[in-house]
Amino acid sequence: MKFQIPIGPQHPALKEPIGLRITVEGEIIRDADLRLGYNHRGLEKLAEQKTWIQNIYLAERICGICSHSHTTCYVQGVEKLMELEPPKRGLYIRTLVAELERVHSHLLWLGVAGHEAGFDSFFMYTWRDREIVMDILETITGNRVHYGINTIGGVRRDLDEMQVKHILDSLEILRKRSEYYRNLGTTEPSFVARLAGVGYLSPEDAVALCAVGPTLRASGIARDVRKDDPYAVYEEVPFEVCTADTCDVLGRAVVRIKELFQSYNIIEYLLKNLPAGPIAVRAPRRAKPNEVVSRYEAPRGENIHYIKSNGTDKPERLKVRAPTLANYAATIKMLKNGFIADVPLIFAAIDPCICCAERAVSVVDARSGEEKIIPMNTLKQLSQKISYGKEKKRVAEWPL
Amino acid sequence: MKIGVFIPELLRHLFKKPATVDYPFEKLEVPRGFRGSPYLRPELCIVCRACERDCPAEAIEITAINEAEKRFRMIIHNDRCIHCAQCVDSCPTEAMLMDDRFEISDYSRLNLKMEWEYVRAVVKPKSEQKS
Amino acid sequence: MATVNTLIYLIIYPGLLFLFLYSTFVEWYDRKLYARFQNRMGPTHTGKFGLLQPIADFFKLMAKEDIVPERADRKMFSALPAFGLAIVFTAMLLIPVWNYSLDRPSVISFSGDIIVVLYLLSLPTFIFFLAGWSSTNLFSIVGGARVLTMLFGYEVPLFLAVLSPAVLANSWRLAEIAAFYRQHPALIPVNLLGFVIALICVQAKLERTPFDIPHAETEIVGGTFTEYSGKKLAIFRLMMDAEMVVAAGLLATVFLGGFPGGPLLGLINFIVKTLFVIFFLALIRATTSRIRVDQVVTFSWKYLAPLAVLQLLITILVKGLIS
Ligand code: SF4
Numbered sequence A: 001m002k003f004q005i006p007i008g009p010q011h012p013a014l015k016e017p018i019g020l021r022i023t024v025e026g027e028i029i030r031d032a033d034l035r036l037g038y039n040h041r042g043l044e045k046l047a048e049q050k051t052w053i054q055n056i057y058l059a060e061r062i063c064g065i066c067s068h069s070h071t072t073c074y075v076q077g078v079e080k081l082m083e084l085e086p087p088k089r090g091l092y093i094r095t096l097v098a099e100l101e102r103v104h105s106h107l108l109w110l111g112v113a114g115h116e117a118g119f120d121s122f123f124m125y126t127w128r129d130r131e132i133v134m135d136i137l138e139t140i141t142g143n144r145v146h147y148g149i150n151t152i153g154g155v156r157r158d159l160d161e162m163q164v165k166h167i168l169d170s171l172e173i174l175r176k177r178s179e180y181y182r183n184l185g186t187t188e189p190s191f192v193a194r195l196a197g198v199g200y201l202s203p204e205d206a207v208a209l210c211a212v213g214p215t216l217r218a219s220g221i222a223r224d225v226r227k228d229d230p231y232a233v234y235e236e237v238p239f240e241v242c243t244a245d246t247c248d249v250l251g252r253a254v255v256r257i258k259e260l261f262q263s264y265n266i267i268e269y270l271l272k273n274l275p276a277g278p279i280a281v282r283a284p285r286r287a288k289p290n291e292v293v294s295r296y297e298a299p300r301g302e303n304i305h306y307i308k309s310n311g312t313d314k315p316e317r318l319k320v321r322a323p324t325l326a327n328y329a330a331t332i333k334m335l336k337n338g339f340i341a342d343v344p345l346i347f348a349a350i351d352p353c354i355c356c357a358e359r360a361v362s363v364v365d366a367r368s369g370e371e372k373i374i375p376m377n378t379l380k381q382l383s384q385k386i387s388y389g390k391e392k393k394r395v396a397e398w399p400l
Numbered sequence B: 001m002k003i004g005v006f007i008p009e010l011l012r013h014l015f016k017k018p019a020t021v022d023y024p025f026e027k028l029e030v031p032r033g034f035r036g037s038p039y040l041r042p043e044l045c046i047v048c049r050a051c052e053r054d055c056p057a058e059a060i061e062i063t064a065i066n067e068a069e070k071r072f073r074m075i076i077h078n079d080r081c082i083h084c085a086q087c088v089d090s091c092p093t094e095a096m097l098m099d100d101r102f103e104i105s106d107y108s109r110l111n112l113k114m115e116w117e118y119v120r121a122v123v124k125p126k127s128e129q130k131s
Numbered sequence C: 001m002a003t004v005n006t007l008i009y010l011i012i013y014p015g016l017l018f019l020f021l022y023s024t025f026v027e028w029y030d031r032k033l034y035a036r037f038q039n040r041m042g043p044t045h046t047g048k049f050g051l052l053q054p055i056a057d058f059f060k061l062m063a064k065e066d067i068v069p070e071r072a073d074r075k076m077f078s079a080l081p082a083f084g085l086a087i088v089f090t091a092m093l094l095i096p097v098w099n100y101s102l103d104r105p106s107v108i109s110f111s112g113d114i115i116v117v118l119y120l121l122s123l124p125t126f127i128f129f130l131a132g133w134s135s136t137n138l139f140s141i142v143g144g145a146r147v148l149t150m151l152f153g154y155e156v157p158l159f160l161a162v163l164s165p166a167v168l169a170n171s172w173r174l175a176e177i178a179a180f181y182r183q184h185p186a187l188i189p190v191n192l193l194g195f196v197i198a199l200i201c202v203q204a205k206l207e208r209t210p211f212d213i214p215h216a217e218t219e220i221v222g223g224t225f226t227e228y229s230g231k232k233l234a235i236f237r238l239m240m241d242a243e244m245v246v247a248a249g250l251l252a253t254v255f256l257g258g259f260p261g262g263p264l265l266g267l268i269n270f271i272v273k274t275l276f277v278i279f280f281l282a283l284i285r286a287t288t289s290r291i292r293v294d295q296v297v298t299f300s301w302k303y304l305a306p307l308a309v310l311q312l313l314i315t316i317l318v319k320g321l322i323s
């Protein structure tokens, strides 16, 4: 018997609204269909009405988890437009925050993977230890999520000796804990049984479907913007691109854990070699007419911002390609012929962060399954019509 | 693959102090430099409007009450504020500062509004002070 | 006197009132343990140490709006929670806590009651399946199908594991089995393997991690309970807790020598022993991640069932040796 199961737009496995329709035969998925547009915020249009400096904070709010990725990507582009050369120390701090963010994002992902697989203890422990990174970020930037450390031409806050020491100390704990999670995540039988062999994506498919980030690297393809097209100070920093060749969710977990260790090394290197000097240069208020594409390796994959300026203090166009969008096509491929039980895991394995565009609401008739697209106004009228003149619903009563 | 690798860790934590904090009754300290809500020190404001111009959330509103007496009113709409501290960075005289409050929710957005009426100050901007 | 005793037995201890209070306590205990395993606090505020939290949850759910899906079979949908609760409470009466006499079989303690308890414990599973099926919700149907699939996996090992102590004790009466092991404490370790298997199967029967597949929230939302709300959900949750008490009671009777010592000492015995069993249930819950439904079936038939047969063999051998 074939039937369709809607996963989302509201579903416990999804942290943000997205529609996933899967056609199943028993427990096996035969087809999957992805619907975007529940989370449209008109962000790109808004960016055209704000000044360069205001847009930093707007870009930051594209995503909560990789907030630093979006600002860095944006700020790098704007610096290119304004022909600014940020000072070394500024770039070091920027990279430091970027790597701290990668650590916090990957730890978060490990926890989410644990939760999706019903391994709540793992989830609680990883998130407890993630708190260490969050605290570091809070002390050095002033906020836990939206760090707001970037500014055009450098960074906004300097590091002092105490903070450097604090980070280096915490790094030791993090290393130990990550080592523990590496052991745990790859040996606990019930957890491995859920991850191994799930969501297979062959290297050819991964390339053909333009997968990015850990999803791509878990298929054995070593592609990383930090290595291929170095920005900030990645040229000077020694690190390796981590890959796995199992092409499944377990591989994606392994890649992320390996990257954690690389990040710890990078952070240590950055802190030990922190150059002295100013942290930012003054930025002009306007940019000459030009256009630029900026690339950045976010924790989830390659992030691209396209910025066009027209000589005023506002951008003419800002286009954001978040890494999740690039991974959607591959997700559909991975879902096919899997089990329903694997949907949350496979979907979570790309570490989705949903922010895309569409402006209509599609209404599905529950009885006939017929779909129509209706605009907002009709929807409003509809809701008024339904509730008009009806008596109020029973108010819940205390039973005693 | 081993069975029950997690058990020692779990049992070890059974009698340990929980990592979580009993929040509304016990509070963690925020670190120095935490970005809470912005506030104004009216005696330093020279009404250059840099904060108003740079605020990404358009949360700062400066109006002149009496141009001749140089009386101004600044309203910070804390409900719109995204706590980015750009106003602090933009302000040339350190008239704008951040406090470290983080429990600022309220039932009405009007209660979040902060208002100052003041006479324009005559202080030199930071950059000029140095020279 | 006998009537009064029976009434007390039915209504106060270990009947309705005690089971209700003790189930909520057990839920608290389980939640608190689970939280402490995870370095969290668990319930803290309602009552001392949050002891009243499950009761508060129960009444909160009772006060919530109760919705029956339009296309569901109304009568069946509403009757199922009550049936389930009645079945579990009946099963509790058969656990020999008090008010039975060893030499004289009565309504609550007779030869073969171990089978009846096991049977009564199987019924809630069907209730869950029917609940899922009658909700007509896709998630519920998938959940219902998973309930049944799992049942085929764990039921046989559970029966084998629980019956092997009975074979050794040469009785089908719970009170007698318990008494036998009290007389021969040295024979308790013989059933250790069976105890472990029974623990795992009970975990599956109670649908807790790693077997919480029928209501795996990240996969199929609420699973069998997706459409249940308000009073019915409250009753289902109470039923799950009571089932945990009964199952723990059954294991404690069969494997740990029952609850001797009249009303008071028996009560203490009961509480200590069931909490001991539930400690392991909570530990299993915290240690593992949810497995897939196909993995449950393969796991049960590949490992649990052969091990249960092995346990039966050991018991028969030991029985041959001692007689
Ligand atoms: S903190 Fe940011 S949002 Fe708030 S008033 Fe200052 S500039 Fe505006």
Ligand code: SF4
Binding pocket: B040, B044, B045, B046, B047, B048, B049, B050, B051, B052, B090, B091, B092, B093, B094, B095, B096
């Ligand atoms: S607070 Fe600072 S930036 Fe804002 S108007 Fe006053 S002096 Fe200018």
